[in-house]
Each structure stands twice: as C-alpha cells, then as structure tokens.
Amino acid sequence: MIFILKFKQAICLFINRLLTLIICFLLLNSPAVRAAAHWQQDQYITDSFIDVALNREYHSKQKAHFMRWKEPLKIFIKSELGDPTLQQKLYSVQARHLQYITAHPLTFVQSESDANVIIVFSSSKNMRANIVKRAQIVDLDKILSDALCLANFQGNAKFEITRGLIFIPVDRVRQRGRLLDCVVEELTQLMGLPNDSTAVYPSIFNDRSIDSYLSGLDYLLLKIAYHPLLKPGMTEAQVRNKLPAILDQLRSLGEIENAQWRVLDNSMKKWAAQ
Numbered sequence: 001m002i003f004i005l006k007f008k009q010a011i012c013l014f015i016n017r018l019l020t021l022i023i024c025f026l027l028l029n030s031p032a033v034r035a036a037a038h039w040q041q042d043q044y045i046t047d048s049f050i051d052v053a054l055n056r057e058y059h060s061k062q063k064a065h066f067m068r069w070k071e072p073l074k075i076f077i078k079s080e081l082g083d084p085t086l087q088q089k090l091y092s093v094q095a096r097h098l099q100y101i102t103a104h105p106l107t108f109v110q111s112e113s114d115a116n117v118i119i120v121f122s123s124s125k126n127m128r129a130n131i132v133k134r135a136q137i138v139d140l141d142k143i144l145s146d147a148l149c150l151a152n153f154q155g156n157a158k159f160e161i162t163r164g165l166i167f168i169p170v171d172r173v174r175q176r177g178r179l180l181d182c183v184v185e186e187l188t189q190l191m192g193l194p195n196d197s198t199a200v201y202p203s204i205f206n207d208r209s210i211d212s213y214l215s216g217l218d219y220l221l222l223k224i225a226y227h228p229l230l231k232p233g234m235t236e237a238q239v240r241n242k243l244p245a246i247l248d249q250l251r252s253l254g255e256i257e258n259a260q261w262r263v264l265d266n267s268m269k270k271w272a273a274q
Contacts, residue, residue: 076115
C-alpha cells in the first residue's frame, strides 16, 4: 500500500509539472506576449515606415512623396570584378525573397539596354567612373566617402520608380566582409525604402546594426510599401492616414505576430545556412 501511494503521488507530481510546463509554453507563445516586442507595436511600425520610405539619407530636410515600382524590375548584372556566377546567384536569391514578400515581380535580363535596374560589380577605383557614366547624383563625393555600396533610383512625374542603379566595389566589400550586406540592403532599398536610420531597429536600414539579413521589421515595411491602399505620390499625411487600416489587416493575417518567422521563407539567410 505504501508503494502504491508513493507511486500515485509521483504520478500526480509529474502530471502537475507537465501541466505547468504546457501552460507556460502556451502563455509565452500567445499573441499578446509575442506581439510585445517594440518593433511589433503599431506606432513603432508607423514611425519606422515614415522614416525609411519618406526621408532621404543625404537630404535630411527633404520630406519626399511616397515612391514605389509599378512595372516589374528587370535586372541586369554587369560584373567587372569578382565571381559572376556567385554574384548572379546572390541577387537571384534576394530578388526571389523580395518578390515573395511584396508580390511585385523581379526578373533578370541578358542586356543592359533591356534593364531598368543595373547592378555593377567593379573595383573601388572604378566605382566613381561607373556611376558618373550612368547617373547624375547630387553630392556624389560625399556619398562615396560615407557609403560602402550605393543604390540610387529615379522616378517619373507620378512618383513611380522607373530606374534603379546599384554599385558594389568588390575589393572594398571583400576586405570588410560585407558582400551579403550590400546585396541584401541595396536591392531592398531600391524597392522604395531608401533611407537609413539609427531609429529603426532591428533592421538592415540601421547602419549600426550587425544584421546582414532582413529582419521581421523589414518584412513588415516591405509588406506595407506594396500594400494596395498605398499609392505612389502620397504625402506623409496621406500615408499616415492609410497605415492604421493596413496594420489592422496585417495583424489580422498574423503578419505582425509571425513576421520574424515568415521573413525566413525564401530568404538569403536560409540559403546561406544550407
């Protein structure tokens, strides 16, 4: 009888501990708890989107209209230095990831004349000449002194992005171990999120961040940028007016709650880990 009693007590203790663990797991993984991260709060997402989409990194006083692509991106890669096969693969992975998130098409073309996005891998010595040949950029020397890589886009009168350029100095990024950072960040910025900001975290748009890959917050900013309620040419006030409805919809779909997991699908991070 004593043995049976102790056995029953041990079973009850085990069941109580198991139930406690299950309850703790459910509580820790409930929407209320998981949505507690600062970057999953509506106000933080709103402020981050305005900062990244409507401010301009080298024109701090300029408040721009919202811009994004209407036509598919047609990408041509010009490799003057480095491994062209690897470069093509890296951009293929990143383009696929961005298309998965935004549902906006990104394709590759075989000639520069057919492209609306040109990516140049060159040496740091030839970088300025390559840029000047293809674009007129205000304060270019200052930008080159600050930036490791460079992305630039142009738009039409409707504030639709029509052309993009990316320049990567292969020797410099190799020296600093930042090739993946440049590939991921510059093409993402070309989607219509051009501004870097130390106020946006965790994010590839934060120059102080050590992350090489898109974060859950970056995933949400891209989702917002290509949401049908937003239109190219909108002012900050107009964008702010639409954001509550956009965020409500994203939250109802579980996008905000699960952003840190969904951003991994088709990602450069998952590809690099293979």
